Amino acid sequence: MANLRDIKKRIGSTKKTSAMTKAMQMVSASKKNRAEQNARKYVPYMEKVQDVVAAIASGTSDASHPMLVSRPVKKTAYLVIGSDRGLAGAYNSSILRQLTRTLNERHKSKDEYVIMAIGRVPRDYFVKRGYNVIDSVVGLPDQPTFSDVKQIARKAVGMFADGTYDELYMYYNHFVSVISQEVTEKKVLPITDLAPASEGVHASYEFEPSGEAILEVLLPQYAESLIYGALLDGKASEHASRMTAMKAATDNAKELINSLSLEYNRARQAAITQEITEIVGGAAALE
């Protein structure tokens, strides 16, 4: 049986760890609420943009734009949204696993695709394994604003426009609920599936100055907002996932403390029993 002082030390350190995980859980819980709110606030904008893009793209057949046209795919880009820090359970690893699997299935050589990474974990993962990471953003705040992602979003859209790649996919964790986040793949470019987000009459619009001119402004904005939406979703998932992971850690610590306390009490009792036996034995020997 382990000695008393060792067990006591372990109980003490486990308690300290659990206090920490508990605090982190609470921090993540409040961040998650904020992130969820942000994601919700963003919905009206996204829906509106989608509505208008769908109305224009379906309404005017003469309005065409390079971003709407599928071209033969020579190079594919993957935008992966992960986190900067760990301690978030399977948040990063599930995305990375899925993306790596997809890459292996779809492509024969590493020349066929490029990777853009948001978050330190995915960036380091792909750089370390020798993938072609063309761009990365790290150190995004917990509640990112549109201007934080504008640069990478604009760059991603710009590189599609100038032909660096012919397809852009996005990988992120979709926030389903606190305990469940789904790895989601979304095709951003070329824009193909355009369905209006809300039901309603789509009167044919008058375009000022022309349909093309509007698509010119609207489509990049649409693609950028898709990316921003995914980031908000991903952030909500990150905090939820971290919260769950920390809750599990706290629960485990509690369990460990319980079993250690039991062991400690048992050891203490054994020590006392032994002492009594020794005293009784000593007294008997004197008589």
Add this chain to the structure above:
Amino acid sequence: MKTVQVNIVTPDGPVYDSQVAMVIAKTVSGEIGVLAGHIPMVAPLSIGAVTLKKENGSQEVVAVGGGFIEVRPDQISILAPSAEVAADIDLARAKEAAARAEQRLQKKQDDIDFKRAQLALQRAINRINVHEGNI
């Protein structure tokens, strides 16, 4: 006078939502004034001020950083990457941004940076103008 529902939405949430008699916005092809019952229309906006005239004669000004306006007979939506009601504008921040952009314009850099600085300057000046009420 008939009024129309106007909402201004940005990625960071709705900025403005109210009944308005007339909307004056600066599109890429020129200024437009929209009243209730306008035919459906979409137009891209340039960086500038949107003036919202209320039924009682008062008016509000919102600084928008691009985006576009979508007009339906009973509803007008403005979707912009950024927008602030005049009262909410952080003047100090806008002035700082203007100074920074000007500084960048002084230095000769490549085209993209130059263009970005120009846009930043436009946005900052727009905010300052809207805040001070001279449009």
